[in-house]
Amino acid sequence: MKMKKMKRHTGLRKVMLMLTFLFICVSYAWCQQLKKVSGKIVDDLKVPMIGVSVIEKGTSNGVISDLDGNYELQVKEGATIVFSYVGYVTQEKKVTANIINITMKEDSKTLDEVVVVGYGVQRKSDLTGAISSVKTEDIENRSITRAEEALQGKTAGVQLVSTTAQPGTSPTIRIRGFSSNGTSDPLYVVDGLIVSDLSAVDPNNIKSMEVLKDAASAAIYGAQAGNGVVLITTKSGSMGKSSISYDFQYSISSLARKPEVLTSQEYLQQKMEEDPTFTEKNVQELIDNGTWDGKSSTDWYDVAFNPSSTSHHTVNFQGANDRGSFFLSLNNLYDNGIIREN
Numbered sequence: 513m514k515m516k517k518m519k520r521h522t523g524l525r526k527v528m529l530m531l532t533f534l535f536i537c538v539s540y541a542w543c544q545q546l547k548k549v550s551g552k553i554v555d556d557l558k559v560p561m562i563g564v565s566v567i568e569k570g571t572s573n574g575v576i577s578d579l580d581g582n583y584e585l586q587v588k589e590g591a592t593i594v595f596s597y598v599g600y601v602t603q604e605k606k607v608t609a610n611i612i613n614i615t616m617k618e619d620s621k622t623l624d625e626v627v628v629v630g631y632g633v634q635r636k637s638d639l640t641g642a643i644s645s646v647k648t649e650d651i652e653n654r655s656i657t658r659a660e661e662a663l664q665g666k667t668a669g670v671q672l673v674s675t676t677a678q679p680g681t682s683p684t685i686r687i688r689g690f691s692s693n694g695t696s697d698p699l700y701v702v703d704g705l706i707v708s709d710l711s712a713v714d715p716n717n718i719k720s721m722e723v724l725k726d727a728a729s730a731a732i733y734g735a736q737a738g739n740g741v742v743l744i745t746t747k748s749g750s751m752g753k754s755s756i757s758y759d760f761q762y763s764i765s766s767l768a769r770k771p772e773v774l775t776s777q778e779y780l781q782q783k784m785e786e787d788p789t790f791t792e793k794n795v796q797e798l799i800d801n802g803t804w805d806g807k808s809s810t811d812w813y814d815v816a817f818n819p820s821s822t823s824h825h826t827v828n829f830q831g832a833n834d835r836g837s838f839f840l841s842l843n844n845l846y847d848n849g850i851i852r853e854n
Contacts, residue, residue, distance in 0.1 A: 550584040551612040553577045553595065561616060564597045569604065644668060646721040648747075655763045657824065657845055659710040659718060659744065660685055667723050679847040682709050687725055687740030698723075698740040699733055710744070714843045716759055716826045719745045747830070749839045754831030759824075765850050766819040775809040815852070822847040 553564045560581030567574030568585065569592040577583045587593065587607055596602040600616040644667035651662045660683050664672045673684040687698050700707045724741040733741055774782065783790050798804045822845075829840040 545588055546586050547589050547591075547607060547610070548584065548586055549593065549607055549610060549612055550582070551614060553581045553583065553614045553616060555600075555616050556618065558615075561597065564595060564614075564616065567594050567596075568592070569594050643725065644670065644723045646723075648719055651715055651718060655761060655822070656715050657822065657847060658682065659713040659715050659721075662715055662718065662721060663723065663742075669725055670723055679849040682711055685742065687723060696739050698742050699737045700742050700744070701733075702744045703746055710742075713744060713746070714826065714841060716824075716843065717746050717828075717839075717841050719747045721745075747828075747839055749830040749832035749837035751832045751837075754829070757828045757830075759826040759828075761822075761824040763822045764819055765822060767813065767817045767850060770813050773812075776804065776807075777809070817850050818852050820848050820850045 553561045553566075555561055560577075560579070562577055562579050562581065564577040564581070564583070565574060566576065566583045566585055568587045573585070573587065575583055575585050585593070590607060592604050592606050593612065594602065594604050595614050595616065597616055599619055601619050603614060603616070605612055605614070646662055646666045650666050654662070656662055657679075660672060663670050663685065669688045671686045673686060674681070675684065685698055686696055700710055702710070702713060722743040724737070724743065780795055784792075784795075799806045824843065824845050826841065826843040829838070831838055
């Protein structure tokens with residue numbers, strides 16, 4: 513009996529020793545895999561940057577820099593850390609030391625973007641007013657037939673109001689709501705000329721659109737710009753060989769949603785349930801006098817609406833040299849609308 517007890521205790525000791533050894537190995541391996549990295553993030557002027565995103569590449573493991581620009585992050589050995597901040601160039605650093613200090617560089621592509629203002633052009637980095645900009649790239653590949661539609665969904669604080677579905681009708685533009693003093697229409701300026709509306713401007717010929725929203729930006733135009741200003745710059749001929757380009761757009765419009773309505777039989781049944789004086793005798797009178805044949809139902813949505821195609825052809829002629837430039841555009845738009853003609 514004593515021998516069996518001794519063997520049993522010896523076996524338990526071996527198991528405990530093996531588990532302890534295994535735990536130490538795993539803990540050592542885990543400590544070897546993770547590495548603590550810290551540092552300070554500043555800008556070009558050595559000013560600490562708060563809120564810089566510090567993320568281990570390929571993972572969701574990350575932190576942001578504190579008020580003093582300091583950060584601290586546990587990453588795997590040999591990992592890559594990504595430093596990013598709005599308006600600054602994203603940087604990637606491979607972990608080779610425990611302390612990595614970063615100097616963030618401004619993104620010149622964003623800051624040097626030029627926008628048109630009332631008195632010329634300015635870099636975005638120099639602007640202090642409320643201005644939204646729509647470029648050619650934002651207009652391309654969109655099925656729009658009017659210049660106003662280019663602003664929809666692309667400029668904050670600008671609302672397009674359509675009071676009719678008639679093709680070619682100009683939508684109403686409202687910048688930062690409605691004005692209590694007379695009209696709420698903004699001022700339209702195309703290539704430096706004030707116009708009453710944008711019906712003569714082809715969206716394919718627009719180079720850029722700027723919306724001046726606040727009083728400081730639109731002050732040069734005076735009281736008439738009290739509801740904001742829409743500035744449009746059209747394309748011009750570029751240096752090099754003269755060229756001819758052709759653009760064609762084709763789209764089909766249809767009624768997106770049709771509410772479910774009652775059939776003739778369902779309507780008469782509901783009529784009889786609501787009005788006890790309306791009976792089968794009245795239904796038979798409708799059939800006898802030819803008002804209804806007793807079985808047909810009219811789809812009034814199909815009577816009023818039908819799918820409609822829209823085609824837009826544009827031909828551009830352009831060229832420029834050291835003596836001047838030219839840009840000529842011819843366009844044809846066909847849009848019959850989804851409401852059936854009489």
